[in-house]
Amino acid sequence: MIRLYNVTKIYSKNLKALNNINLNIKHGEFISIVGQSGTGKTTIVKTLIGEEKVDQGKIVIGGWDITNISQREIPVLRRQIGVIFQDFKLLNKKTLFENVAFAMQVCGGQARKIKKIVPHVMKIVGLESKMSRYPQEVSGGEQQRVAIARALVHRPKILLADEPTGNLDSLNANEVIELLLRINKFGTTVILVTHNREIVNRLKRRVLTIDDGYLISDQAVGKYIL
Amino acid sequence: MIVSFGRVIKFSIQDIYRNIWLSLVTIIILILALFTVNMLLVVKVVGDAAVGAIKDKIDVNLFLKNSAEEDEIDALRVKVSNLAEVKEVSYISKSEALESFKEKHRDNAEILEALRELGKNPLTPSLVIKPKDLEIFDDLINHLNTFDDEIIESRNFTNYKLLLTQINNITDKVTRAGYLLSGIFIFITILVVYNSVRVAIYTHRRQITIMRLVGASRWFIQMPYLLSGIIYALVSIIAIMFMFYPFLSLLQPYLETFFVGYNINLIEYYYGSILTIFGVQFLAAAVINMVAAYLAVRKYSRV
Numbered sequence: 267m268i269r270l271y272n273v274t275k276i277y278s279k280n281l282k283a284l285n286n287i288n289l290n291i292k293h294g295e296f297i298s299i300v301g302q303s304g305t306g307k308t309t310i311v312k313t314l315i316g317e318e319k320v321d322q323g324k325i326v327i328g329g330w331d332i333t334n335i336s337q338r339e340i341p342v343l344r345r346q347i348g349v350i351f352q353d354f355k356l357l358n359k360k361t362l363f364e365n366v367a368f369a370m371q372v373c374g375g376q377a378r379k380i381k382k383i384v385p386h387v388m389k390i391v392g393l394e395s396k397m398s399r400y401p402q403e404v405s406g407g408e409q410q411r412v413a414i415a416r417a418l419v420h421r422p423k424i425l426l427a428d429e430p431t432g433n434l435d436s437l438n439a440n441e442v443i444e445l446l447l448r449i450n451k452f453g454t455t456v457i458l459v460t461h462n463r464e465i466v467n468r469l470k471r472r473v474l475t476i477d478d479g480y481l482i483s484d485q486a487v488g489k490y491i492l
Numbered sequence: 493m494i495v496s497f498g499r500v501i502k503f504s505i506q507d508i509y510r511n512i513w514l515s516l517v518t519i520i521i522l523i524l525a526l527f528t529v530n531m532l533l534v535v536k537v538v539g540d541a542a543v544g545a546i547k548d549k550i551d552v553n554l555f556l557k558n559s560a561e562e563d564e565i566d567a568l569r570v571k572v573s574n575l576a577e578v579k580e581v582s583y584i585s586k587s588e589a590l591e592s593f594k595e596k597h598r599d600n601a602e603i604l605e606a607l608r609e610l611g612k613n614p615l616t617p618s619l620v621i622k623p624k625d626l627e628i629f630d631d632l633i634n635h636l637n638t639f640d641d642e643i644i645e646s647r648n649f650t651n652y653k654l655l656l657t658q659i660n661n662i663t664d665k666v667t668r669a670g671y672l673l674s675g676i677f678i679f680i681t682i683l684v685v686y687n688s689v690r691v692a693i694y695t696h697r698r699q700i701t702i703m704r705l706v707g708a709s710r711w712f713i714q715m716p717y718l719l720s721g722i723i724y725a726l727v728s729i730i731a732i733m734f735m736f737y738p739f740l741s742l743l744q745p746y747l748e749t750f751f752v753g754y755n756i757n758l759i760e761y762y763y764g765s766i767l768t769i770f771g772v773q774f775l776a777a778a779v780i781n782m783v784a785a786y787l788a789v790r791k792y793s794r795v
Binding site for chain 1: 493495496499698699701702703704705706707708709710712713
């Protein structure tokens, strides 16, 4: 599904964010990428969505070599990869429904299709009864679930979650992780970037550990080792 | 595609509305620029009309002796008509000259009284000569000066060329000042539109980030800002149309007083060419705005 061949990303002479990373993520996997802040975890996410170009190596997603992806092709790639972030990235002046619908509107989705799909994904994330509320009227966990719903509207094959629980208490964090596991069960490949030891150890899934830009560990049923 | 275009228009109007004060400033600057351009056009129309009016009036008079016989006058008339520089020659008799004089000074009681006291017609018959072209006016004068006919009493060669040169100089200077002013306003417009779009992008930076993340195309992200440049131009053109006609209505009576007897109707001119005048101005304003918006979008929309 996702293959990284000797990927190196250099920001400056003294800052090598990724160092000769080799990786193979299979379809339907749930993997956690762990590591301390500034070790290159988010850089991996950015290279996977075409936000950053690698300096050496090759990235292939679903057979598509995106190493030198053009600006025109990036939107096509991003419609196949859902992304969620620590800060939710919701629009406060739009309702939860409108926030999710927005992702379809800006990609040319028909109004009829939007009316059908948005309630469906809101149901998946358990927020069908709060669709008319605004982000500030719901909890942080619910906001993150809205972000997940938004990431799901294009039926992505891959869901990238960059520190999705970073702003949440343990209860809400657990709810979000449970949701990600459920989405993974539907067949979506989930890549969770986190430094939350407790969550990683509880998941008992594949864990990649990044340290100083190097992939230092790849365990099939891993633990947080740093 | 149609759905996306509809949304682009919606987002564009939202962008303008959310930065309403900045949008108003942009539109006011555009209106000022368009007003200057239209003033330039008015100066050109009035200048052309003034030159036309004077050209129409240009003639040379050969005043003849009272004793001149009809056959002598006819002979001179034929001689003058045969000149290459002459378009038309007409004969004004003594009595016609008097009638014309009285008509011209019908409101001046003193002149009419003086004429009455004189008791006889003091005017002489004349040949009124219209030149073919103002460029060869000097040649005509030179030719006429060589005529040494006995029946010629005097010659009136008013220097119309100098008058026209003066009018042309004035209109040229006003036009140059207008071009300079228009240039300044266009430059200010570019700066203002550029900054309006920049602020609009800043206001929507979170929205743009999300659009990029969820896979919106670059066209879809950038188009609302380019479109707002067209909307600014459209609103400004409509505003200037509503503002300029009352302005012309105020100006028209003064022009009519100044150009008595000549048909200079700016309102008619504008009504007659409304689509061309404002269509071209709209296109020019839209292109300028889009260029300014594109420069801002290219630099700042990568949020």
